[in-house]
Amino acid sequence: MPLLTPPAPTGTSFTTARPEGPPPMPPATIPEERVVLEEVIPGGSALSFELKRGHALRLTALERGANVSFVCYNRHDFLDRYNMPDTLKGQHTSKLTTGFILMSDMGRAMLSITGDTLGWHDALGGHDTAEIVRKKWGEKNYQTARNEFHRNSRDHFLIELAKWGLGRRDLVPNVNFFSKVSADDEGRLHFQPDHAKAGDFVDLRAEMDLLVILTTCHHPQDTAPAYGPKPVKLQIWRADPPAADDYCRTYRPENERAFYNAEVSQRLGSW
Amino acid sequence: MSTLIYTESTLQPDAAIYRHVIPAGDYWIHRIEAGQTLRIVDLEGNQAADTLFYRADDFTERYSAQDTIREQGSIYLTTGTKLMSNEGRPMLTITADTCGRHDTLGGACSCESNTMRYGHKTRHMHACRQSFLLALATWPDSNFDLSKRDLPPNINFFMNVPVTPDGGLKFEDGVSAGGKYVEMRAEMDVVALISNCPQLNNPCNGWNPTPVEVLIWST
Numbered sequence: 001m002p003l004l005t006p007p008a009p010t011g012t013s014f015t016t017a018r019p020e021g022p023p024p025m026p027p028a029t030i031p032e033e034r035v036v037l038e039e040v041i042p043g044g045s046a047l048s049f050e051l052k053r054g055h056a057l058r059l060t061a062l063e064r065g066a067n068v069s070f071v072c073y074n075r076h077d078f079l080d081r082y083n084m085p086d087t088l089k090g091q092h093t094s095k096l097t098t099g100f101i102l103m104s105d106m107g108r109a110m111l112s113i114t115g116d117t118l119g120w121h122d123a124l125g126g127h128d129t130a131e132i133v134r135k136k137w138g139e140k141n142y143q144t145a146r147n148e149f150h151r152n153s154r155d156h157f158l159i160e161l162a163k164w165g166l167g168r169r170d171l172v173p174n175v176n177f178f179s180k181v182s183a184d185d186e187g188r189l190h191f192q193p194d195h196a197k198a199g200d201f202v203d204l205r206a207e208m209d210l211l212v213i214l215t216t217c218h219h220p221q222d223t224a225p226a227y228g229p230k231p232v233k234l235q236i237w238r239a240d241p242p243a244a245d246d247y248c249r250t251y252r253p254e255n256e257r258a259f260y261n262a263e264v265s266q267r268l269g270s271w
Numbered sequence: 272m273s274t275l276i277y278t279e280s281t282l283q284p285d286a287a288i289y290r291h292v293i294p295a296g297d298y299w300i301h302r303i304e305a306g307q308t309l310r311i312v313d314l315e316g317n318q319a320a321d322t323l324f325y326r327a328d329d330f331t332e333r334y335s336a337q338d339t340i341r342e343q344g345s346i347y348l349t350t351g352t353k354l355m356s357n358e359g360r361p362m363l364t365i366t367a368d369t370c371g372r373h374d375t376l377g378g379a380c381s382c383e384s385n386t387m388r389y390g391h392k393t394r395h396m397h398a399c400r401q402s403f404l405l406a407l408a409t410w411p412d413s414n415f416d417l418s419k420r421d422l423p424p425n426i427n428f429f430m431n432v433p434v435t436p437d438g439g440l441k442f443e444d445g446v447s448a449g450g451k452y453v454e455m456r457a458e459m460d461v462v463a464l465i466s467n468c469p470q471l472n473n474p475c476n477g478w479n480p481t482p483v484e485v486l487i488w489s490t
Contacts, residue, residue, distance in 0.1 A: 006391035014442070014473070084336075085378020085424050088440055090387050094376070095438030105419070107387035120438060124346065124376070126337035129359060168357060169420045173337040183434040186273045187347040187372075189340070220341050257387045 004267060007260050010253045013092040023098035024247055026115025026203050030058060030237045037236040043229030046156035046215040048163060049236075050075055051206045053266065056114065056239035059214075059232055060201040061178050065194045066230035067219040068177040069127040069153040072102065072110055075209035076269055078166055080106045084123055084173040090254045094183070096121040096175060099251035101207070101258060108265055109258040110210060112248035114239070115203035118196060122176040124189065127153035128220040137227035150227055153217040160213045177202050178232075179219040191221035205239045205248075208262045275371025275446060278350040280454050282308060282367075282488050289487040293320075295480035296469035298402035300410055302327055303457045306490035309363070310454040311465070313370065313429045314484055317445035317477035319468040320428040321379045321399045324354060324362045325421075327460035330413045332356045336375040336424040346434055348373040348426060354455065357423070362461055367454035370447045374430040376440075379403060379422070380470045389472045402466040410462070427468075428453050430475055445477060 010016070036055065040062065041047055051057055052075070059068055074080035083105035091100050097119050102111040113121075133152045140150040157171050178196035181189045216232050218224070242249050242259070249259050284290070287310075293299045295318070303309055311320050326332035338355040340346050348354070350368045353361040378384075381400035385393040400422065407417035429447040434440055469480050 006386075009390045009392075012389060079419050083378065083384075083424070085376060086381075086384045086387070089377050089432070089442075090384065092440050092442075093438060094434040094440045103384075103387065105381070105383065105422075107381075107383040107385075124337075124340060124434075126341040131359065168331050171357065173424055182436050182438065183346055184436060186345065187434065188345040221344075254387050257390065261383070261386060 001267070004264055007256050010256060013252050013254060016253050019251060030235060034237040035235055036238065039234045040231055041216050041234055042231050043216050044151040046160055046213070047234070048160035048211065048213040050209065051212045051236065052209045053206050054239065054241060056203055056205040056237055057212065058201055058203050058235040058237065059177055060199065061196040061230065062198060062233055063230040064197045065224065066178045066196050066216070066232055067222065068214050068216055068232055070175045070177055070212070070214045071157065071172055072213070073211040074104060075211050078164070078170065078211065080104045080108065081170070081172050082110060088123060090258070091252045094124060096123050099248055101248050101255050102175065103258050106261065107258055108262040109207040109255065111204045111206055112242065113202060114205045114248060117200045118178065118202065120180045120195070121202065122179040122181045122219070125176050125179065125181045126220050127157065127174050128218050129154040132220050133218070133227065140227070151217055153215040156215040156217060157213060164211060176219050181221060189221065191219065191223055193223055205242070207259060208266060276350065277369050277371055278367045279369060280310065280367035282310070282454070284486055286488060287486040288489050290484065292482050292484045293465060293467045294482050295467055296397050296402070297467055298406045299465045299485060300406040301463055303461050303463050303487060305457050305459050308366065308454055308456045308488045309463060310452050310486045311428050312450070312452040312484040312486070313447045314449060315481035316449040316451070317429060317447050318481045318483055319430045319470070319475045320483050321466040321468050322426040322428055323403070323423070323464045325462045325464070326356065326362070327462050328414070330415065330417060330421060332358050333421065333423055334362060334425065339375060346376060348375055354426070361458045363455040363457050365453060365455045367452070370429055370451040370453055372431060372446055373453060374427040374432045375424070376434070377427050377430055377432045378424045379466060380468065385472065393472055396471065397469040399466040399468050403464060406464050442473060444474070
């Protein structure tokens with residue numbers, strides 16, 4: 001195996017402009033022979049699962065106004081976890097789309113956004129809680145509504161974390177795929193209703209072995225008049241490993257270094 | 272840029288029950304009782320004070336940037352902002368602010384993120400996370416052993432990191448200046464942790480990390 005050598009200095013986002021032109025478009029359908037698992041997650045539900053390096057996750061909104069609240073952790077070290085500030089300031093962005101990568105707090109590439117039909121996913125808005133849902137849409141419990149009871153991301157995150165031996169200390173700021181919240185000049189956040197249409201999808205390629213936890217609950221700033229989170233299709237598929245000129249790897253100079261840090265972690269840990 | 276609103280405090284430094292100057296690159300960790308007021312002073316201008324709060328009797332409850340932003344519907348911290356915990360409870364309320372705007376998206380610098388941002392030659396430069404971890408490792412009054420698990424994204428007092436309407440992030444000149452301060456009243460017993468940021472690779476400290484002062488007044 002070649003000696004691990006940090007990338008030669010290639011500048012920073014302070015000195016290097018982004019690549020021009022439109023990003024590469026992913027295939028509309030994933031070739032069947034690559035798909036490992038395919039599931040529909042009903043609105044208001046959650047899933048936690050391993051996503052290993054070399055696999056990719058496609059999330060598809062099945063109805064307009066879908067939202068996926070999302071966090072991820074290094075499968076082999078849960079303290080190495082998705083970090084919102086490092087991801088945003090490292091890439092000089094406050095939104096996520098093709099080219100950007102989700103980074104851990106140890107400077108490692110976790111997931112590359114290799115395809116996106118939307119152009120904007122939310123990294124700032126947080127996730128909804130029982131209180132937020134109750135204030136907007138009232139109380140609906142299992143006794144009266146059975147499986148249509150009102151659910152929220154906070155409860156789901158805590159439940160899924162607990163399945164892996166994790167807890168409140170481990171719930172980090174999340175991404176909201178399929179949602180758009182923009183800041184005005186005063187810094188006030190404005191939610192874009194129905195940002196995602198049915199069929200919109202985002203592709204996330206794992207650059208390290210991960211634990212993924214996601215919910216299909218409402219975005220906390222969703223202005224929908226009634227409770228009604230939307231279903232999402234999840235596909236796990238075998239992706240091609242990133243080449244040296246991979247779009248996400250080279251999108252920002254910082255990304256190349258984050259890929260290297262993930263590589264070091266993988267080689268030293270022999271996983 | 273948007274209008275910044277400045278609010279002066281009526282509290283007099285002579286009446287403070289506690290005062291301490293935190294040198295650049297150093298940390299400060301201190302208990303603050305409910306009802307007490309904490310002031311952080313940017314003594315020489317444009318110094319980032321990376322700040323976290325924990326519930327004093329239970330460190331699983333801690334400052335949450337996303338709960339704070341979500342609760343007020345905006346990303347900048349200033350007078351009136353409730354600094355929220357991960358349990359959705361206000362920990363402190365900002366009661367005075369002569370700087371006008373503070374950040375909670377930029378997080379703390381670390382040796383690890385520095386390698387990503389600036390290259391591996393920066394790996395062994397001092398960074399906020401080093402200070403945060405040492406403070407947590409040596410704090411004698413937590414209900415369990417603290418670690419990196421207990422470092423959520425923090426506040427950066429006096430730092431200006433504007434978000435643009437098209438989803439960008441800018442690293443502007445600071446809006447702070449020598450003598451500017453931010454003041455907050457504790458709504459619960461908390462432990463405050465400040466890393467006086469040593470970052471030299473970007474202008475968050477005006478390229479020159481300088482001391483900040485903390486003062487505490489009783490109720």
